[in-house]
Amino acid sequence: MLCVVHTFYSFMRGASSPEALCRRAAERGHTAVLCADRNGFYGLVRFLAAARRFGVAPVVGVHLEHEGRHVIAVAKDPKGYEILCPWVSRRHLDPSFSLEKDFPDAGSHVAVISADAGFLQAVSSKVETYVGVVAGPVGRKALRLARELGIPPVALHPVYFADPEDFSLHRLVRAIDTNSTLSTLDPRELASPEAFLKPPQDAERHFPHCPDAVARGEALMRGCFADWGRFETVFPHYGDGPGDRFDELVRRCREGIVRRYGRSFPELEKRLAVELELIHAKGYVDYFLVVADIVGRRPIHCGRGSAAASLVSYLLGITHVDPIRHRLVFERFLNPHRMDHPDIDVDFPWDERDLLLEEVERLYGSHRFAMVANHVGFGARAAVRETAKVYGMSAADIAEVTRRLSGWTRPERIGERIRSHPAFRGFPLDPPWPEILELAARLEGLPRHLSVHCGGMVLAPDRVDRRVPVERAAKGVRIIQWEKDQAEEGGLVKIDLLGNRSLGVIRDALTMVEENTGRRMDYASLNPLDDPQTQSLLARGDTMGVFYVESPAMRQLQQKTCRGDFEHLVIHSSIIRPAANRYIHAYIERLHGKPYEPFHPALKDLLEETYGILVYQEHVVLCAMALAGFSWAEADGLRKVLSKKSREQIEDYRRRFEDGCRARGVGEDVIGAVWDMFTSFAGYSFCKPHSASYALVSFKSAWLKVHYPAEFMAAVIANGGGYYTAFAYVSEARRMGLKVLGPDVNESRWKCWGKGRKIRLGLQLLRGIRREAVERLLEERSRNGPFASLDDLWTRVALLPSDAVVLAKSGALDGLAGAFHRAQLLWWIHARCTEPGDKGVRHIASTRGRARGFGKTQGKLGAKNNLLERGSDTVPVPALPVPDATLLWRHEQEALGFVLSAHPLACDEAAYRKRPRPWVRAADMPRLVGETVWLKGWPITRKEVVTREGDPMAFVSFEDETAIYETVFFPDAYRRFCQTLGWERPYALRGTVEESFGAVNLAVSHLEPVA
């Protein structure tokens, strides 16, 4: 009998992980497991690993469903898998796919099982065929079919979940998937409650009438290849076919030496020889050439990650940080002991990445190219939302719960969050919420659908779909069915081409500088590391908008350290990780001269440049080698385990580390202190080459901010993203003394533009306007010149009333409005844009004469176009009351999402006046250290963290009309005010001004919303 196991990679059907199913299979006496997920091999690598772990023989198959017809195809050996992958790919990629016609000639490598007579008859000559018999009346019909066709029957037991109690989870995911409720869910969408992984003898009891079918299933399983070892590693090929291109690599490195250094020198030669030898030995020659070829297609990029430690990368132009000058260790990227295959990550301007990927696909051929997939699962919010919908909860009720869950909460932590987080304090969770939350927590880890990885790309030497099925993502690109971890395990060495907004900022700023001043600067040769003004800006922490150092924590660190040189910036970029807070304080103290002793004499030289603190990932590796005597591979394993947060594996490494240290006579206190520092690398941490690469981009950004502030800030606003909202960047620009002008149909471009001391906001910032309308407008303007009047604009560009209203409310039409004020302008637009067939317009024709006759004051449409003189174009505009500032602010808020002509706190001045408090200005905070003060505040950004005791607290940045300032909500204050603290509204804050190494912040003791 054949148990056809569907894991949760049969998206929204299976309810159990491959690990859970393999564990149960082993416990219940199955010797082999056939995993046949729907329409793909999405979880194949995980399934094989789980089968190895629990000691069951894995059998690989696929359950293909097409137009309501079902076929189970079993790969009897690896060749069978290679045959099935393209078949599955065609099912996804080819709209004219036919189960029979497209079925490959698989010989004895594949067996197919179906109850579809047409399919079985059509393919019986190409492949081993069986009629699938399931328990119940349908199975009896299948047995008759088997007799009629003369095809042997095989007993099947479909499995969709590991245990009987998982049926409720299966029902839930089906209801979510079909947008229904539990009671209205079509029974045909559900598996049977019996579809759990039963012991073989229990499953066999359903087939007393066909023992031969049961035996045949077992025989089929036994005949399948079960020794699925490691997958062959697949590197891309440079050029058209296989061949040794080492000489080509050497030649290009030599060219790189001339370009980067001018001439060679012994240290360089020695290092280059070592790297080239290792690259050759590990088979990375083509890989480097391919990456170099790709990055050569775009002038602005940033090679990052451990590959930035490679001299070869630097010489090929993949990375831009000199690994010799900055002492970057190549072994972090490649070393003889490293078993896995590291990839190279390269950042490109965010809006160029998709085009670049298209270019690569064209260049190498579609069949060789595919993006890596993401298996999108449920976060806590999505899990709660979807489950609650199945239970019929209203959208408002769901929002009340989900907004209290952090976006980072995982479903399994929902219960803990509800119990411990102050946002849930006093929040009643009446039935059926407890049931919903319990079920939602069970959605942990369940994949829901595929999406495209943000940059991972696979280039196969021949065809990608020989190794893994390929399908098309919603955005149209080809993606493999595996996510990055399975792709790596499956031997596919990916190349990461990632989008980076700050590179877009730098590109746009350089373009503006060139157009405004004629000064052309090349991104790669821009090397401002020694520019004193840039260093000074970084040392002040005046870095809003500057790549990687603009977060409040980073700005404060820069202020506290007062260091703006490259070497320190590299350290700061790495030490700022979340779990390292306690070491940051020690670092700052030591930086300012506090004496310290290294943990151990063996670490003295290793940690000298970082003041005895472990900062980079290499430090973990090297410390483990120095203190515990780990080999490089073992120590690198520790690094990887730390970043993946696997508690079980971390404990194993801890034991081994402690044993190793003790064996080498290291004291217990040192072991404890070093291990504590190791754990600060949990979650995410960086290697030095990565930090150095990013610090270089930070320097380039900071240089532009110092020397071309208007161009830089315009580019920051234009590229969006970043740590702050557009409004916060506009405020920062104003604090820098720049004038920010609103959008204008004759002056604005699509993107924001900076020149001199002015920034003109782009039409890209308008909300609620169709992009094609703006593009048409800009195209018309560039073709036939600026618009002379409103009427000219309306004549030349067809605008919908809704688009025109947004333009007017943003102030973009003020330049054409002539004598009209904003209210009259909007009136004119509504009157002018009324559709010809509309009731209103018919009235216009009949009442126009009367309207004039009323003797109302008629407005004019501009000096050159008095509509009263233009006969049929006349639109009567009455003398409406002149709008005050509050109405204009409201319009700006609607059209731009923020108030441009005043600080938002000014809009609520009346509300502040009602609260007579001894207000102080944020700019005066440094003079008020130690005092309790009242401040006005508009929230800018916020970060919630958890203390070592597990209490949530928050760092929130506010600004008033004078400065941006940082506040701390310690756990007690956060408990009281977390439900009051929101966005887009003014607050009154009371707290104590505190100072640490020159950086001031406010420890909040009271918070109240003002409006």
Next chain:
Amino acid sequence: MERAVVHLHVPDFCAVLEGLRDPSRARRPLVVADPGGRAVILALNPLARREGIREGMPCAVALRRCRALQVVPPDRAFYRHAHETLLRDLGAFSPLVEGGALGRYFVDLSGTRRLWGPATDTACRMEEHFLHRHRLATRAGLAGNKLVSQVAAECVGVGDVSWVFPGGERTFLHGLSVEALPGVGAKTAGRLMDFNIRKVGDLAALSPGELLPVFGGHAPRLLRLARGEDDLPVVPFEKEATLRLVRDLERDEIDRDRIEALLFDLTEEGGWILRRRNRIPGRVLVEVRYADGVEVQVARDVKPMGQVLDRLLFETVRDCARSVIRRRVAVRRIAVTWSRFRVPLRQLALFPEAGWAEGRERRIQAALDAVRRRYGRQAVFWGVTICGHAGEGA
């Protein structure tokens, strides 16, 4: 003859009634809301309003704002009864009395001067009547039409009468906010705000020709509102014979089987009443309120039948419910209303339409009714309702 229309408004009608029913409640902030933490506020008393609570606010939010808040479930039958009692009382002053929303009344006093004296005095007398007889504080507006009288009532405090002299409507409305006009909703007010038309006077000053291109067909009505012109008569309240049964679910329900079990129970109750009253309904209206406050309804003709049979009656109700309950949101309240009654025909048809099945159904119904007459309604019930009972038990 000069028209005189009085508008009487009992502010916070439902909350005040709850306060009167239990005076201890009146001294603390009180809101009327359906049971459950996530219900919205339907009505509130002035003390709750002072705490910043408003109609439509989620109950949970209101409770966070005011820890001492009393939440009372709505008793709609009680409010409706009180409303109708007040309407009847006002009938003593004029035959033309119209009841709008709960706690709002229009009384046409045109031509009653010789009977009752000046209309202002009559309005005061009505207020006093409400206060002394029913302990309800009202405010009153007196004007030449319903529109202005309603606006006028909103401009004074409780116990006062606002009188707008005939011909003074435009002057009276001139300085008021456009939102004060009944019929100007948030959307129209927002649009007027774009044009910086905030006062009624600004709107009234515009000519039809100016308004038409912008407001199209709505312009004349808007202008009439702004100018205080309203020729709608006061229409006396007339009640059509209906049987309306309402179920407020203790817990929001999404399970279709349980909802249908409840509907069957409701239909049985309706059938029982109709048979005792010897009426056959011609039309049924099913109203559903979802947990998010959205209300939907559907009406259908009831299939002709010679006698009220619960299961036949339920077929129409179930079809209505299935066509209307389509959202993936739980149901909070269901109401079924039967109307267009007729008396059953006693004469047997020459060629009976109903076959053997209906005859059997009649016998079952008769047996059930016999048991229930003797032992009570709960003595026997259909199996389909067990789902509902089991659900409650679970």
